[in-house]
Amino acid sequence: MFLGEFQHSIDAKGRMAIPAKYRTRIERGAVLTRGVDSCLYVYPAEVWEAKAAALEALITDPRKLRYVERHFFGGAVECELDAQGRIIIPARYRSHAGLRAANGNGPVEAIILGARERFEIWSPDRWEAYLRESEPEDLASLPLPF
Amino acid sequence: MFLGEFQHSIDAKGRMAIPAKYRTRIERGAVLTRGVDSCLYVYPAEVWEAKAAALEALITDPRKLRYVERHFFGGAVECELDAQGRIIIPARYRSHAGLRAANGNGPVEAIILGARERFEIWSPDRWEAYLRESEPEDLASLPLPF
DNA sequence: GGCAAAGTGGGGAGAAGTGGGGAGCATCAG
């Protein structure tokens, strides 16, 4: 389970260090996709494969299945850890999450957020904004076990 | 699993580079067919053979089987990678996907889209149009695991 | 303090993508 919040930097080459605690779980590879609320999702390869396998059973309409395949598989990219425990985040994914440096190609700060079976990558600004905008009362009214 | 979106060019000779990440999976050959929604499908030879083998079990009516055989096998073409990792896309398939240069024989841009067990080749214009026309609400209502 | 692990940054070799020349072969017209 991915827990915690980290602030790492994405360097000029688009590389971002993965928290050491996460690394063993994505040793066999990871899949990066555009997430909801302008962040990025990272799934361990095994988790991604399990989700992909579940898709076919869920969608029977072939037209919708084609659309979903194009959207999710076309929109995803495989990542591997380099020798320093980093992954490369392609430029077009950085744009989606607002992770562009002011000068265009310098290093950028990013928030890494554990979210159970995946973890997420946020621009610090957008993460703060998301926290401000969400309603604490929503939490309060939910039947949470915590 | 084929993942990701690439923009490559088809040169004046009809050659298109296959993304390096895809190459090992079509080393033993690939099959090119006209796809749904005016794109082209490319299957690894093994996948194509498995689908072909499954056909007979799915269609028992010999008349329909003949029709399907003529349609799918007649409309498909085998491709092999050249020494640079490219395949040749015959002219008649380029027409089907709208991959014709303005001047008739110059290079053309093409989108390569991973779609799980196959990948697809799109004209950039048609791919954009497809994305515009499809309904995101359809996605929202689906029980997706992502 | 000293050491190891974690995070950050950069240089350079080799791969990936692109383009073109030219030989070999078939088809078709003169």
Place this chain on the structure above:
DNA sequence: CTGATGCTCCCCACTTCTCCCCACTTTGCC
């Protein structure tokens, strides 16, 4: 038969960028 045309399949050349390796700094622990 001869020559022109078009296509495939070899090469080779060039540019760009990815990835591998090395080095430095910071953090945390003994």
